[in-house]
Amino acid sequence: MKAKYVWNNGKLVPWERAQVHVMSHALHYGTSVFEGIRAYEIGDNAAILCCREHYERLLFSCKVARIPSPLSIGQWLEITTETLRANGQRSAYIRPLVYRGTGETLGLDARQCPTEALLATMPWGAYLGEKALLQGVDVQVSSWRRNGPGATSTLAKIGGQYINGQAIVMEAHENGMSEGIALDGNGFVSEGSGENVFLAHKNEIFTPSLASSILNGITRNCVIRIARDLGYTVTETSIPREMLYLADEIFFTGTAVEICPVRSVDRMPVGTGVRGPVTKAIQDQYFGIVRGTHADKWNWLTMVPVPARDGVRS
Ligand SMILES: Cc1ncc(COP(=O)(O)O)c(C=O)c1O
Structure with a gap:
């Protein structure tokens, strides 16, 4: 770093x-x-x-x-x-x-x-590791809630607020998990310490709405676009905790984490416990665009020519 x-x-x-x-x-x-x-x-x-x-x-x-x-x-x-x-x-x-x-x-x-x-x-590689992007990560529902509405602004990326995310991720690491998913003040699914959450159930996609104390993730918005373009229905709504145990697939989205499957929640496998077809289809589009193998059809990329400098490359 x-x-x-x-x-x-x-x-x-x-x-x-x-x-x-x-x-x-x-x-x-x-x-x-x-x-x-x-x-x-x-x-x-x-x-x-x-x-x-x-x-x-x-x-x-x-x-x-x-x-x-x-x-x-x-x-x-x-x-x-x-x-x-x-x-x-x-x-x-x-x-x-x-x-x-x-x-x-x-x-x-x-x-x-x-x-x-x-x-x-x-330089920064895959946030939760290269293997995680294929195999998924093990997560827990955090005992920490996200900051409630009217207390702090979860829609803004303010340094001091990240003490909440630190509590969530440190607890998860202590328990041998890669990440925690926090609930909002009302007990609905909110987000990870630094990632938004998506669920797929019977070929439909769900993600917590902005009312569930989440950051309005930029990757989240890209993924909603990609998923709808692929023909999936995406619903932004309140998600009860048990939906995490019912979902066929769960994945995280974020600039650091990119699009990363979740393979278990609270030691229970998500779906079949391996990356599912919905997650893979969205990953293929996202990574295709950022790696230049798919057309950048929504103009997400700003190209900056960078000459190699003293062999220093990330
Ligand atoms: C709390 C939190 N949620 C979600 C995200 C994902 O947001 P984005 O996709 O804009 O990186 C981040 C990362 O910035 C975050 O810190």
């Missing part, structure tokens, strides 16, 4: 020198907003997936957290290109982050603290 340069407050600096002050508001209270974006190598290009949608969501998160973005969407796109090129990366995980730095007091109202921004690009 390292690259040569990080874009830090207006300039590219060596990775080791990209530092923050210990009294930064963000360090004490989680006062940051961020995105996770992927670029895939297609020929000599970094093909950035849904770049604009990610920066639109970043600016939305800034608005909710009252941390103004110092950059416009166009400027974010420019520095993304600049940083990938400087690092010679065609395939990368891209992390823009806006946070509150050091102010005069440690009061909770951070608006007197300066706004800082950074963008890092780093």
Whole structure:
């Protein structure tokens, strides 16, 4: 997880020198907003997936957290290109982050603290492992609930909120599982610590609606598009926990996790316990587009030519 340069407050600096002050508001209270974006190598290009949608969501998160973005969407796109090129990366995980730095007091109202921004690009393979994409992962229903409506904004990617996801994933790891699925405040299925959830039952697809304390995932929206294009019915609705035990197939979606089958929930096999045909059909389309073997028919990819740099490639 390292690259040569990080874009830090207006300039590219060596990775080791990209530092923050210990009294930064963000360090004490989680006062940051961020995105996770992927670029895939297609020929000599970094093909950035849904770049604009990610920066639109970043600016939305800034608005909710009252941390103004110092950059416009166009400027974010420019520095993304600049940083990938400087690092010679065609395939990368891209992390823009806006946070509150050091102010005069440690009061909770951070608006007197300066706004800082950074963008890092780093190599990152399959989030839950290459094997998981084929064989699926074992998960548990978390004992932790997602943050309830009106408490925090799950639609925004705000740093401090991720303590909830950390509790979910650490509990799962302690129990020998790859991931946890949290329920919302009403006991309906919400999402994983960093992934949205889909279920297939009798050839129909279901996913929790935005009212179930989920992040409005960009991969989720791509998958809904692909699935409908393949002729499946996709319903966004409240999903009772037992549907996880009834489903023929379950899969996670997310920029990091991509599209990953779930093979068991609470030690009970999902369907036949192997990746099912619906999951595979959607994976084939998604990976076909990001790897350049299928047409990018919805214009999801932004192509950035990246010359190989000092042999540094992700
Ligand atoms: C809590 C949470 N849910 C879902 C997702 C998936 O969202 P996306 O597909 O936009 O990466 C993420 C990742 O950003 C996340 O952090």
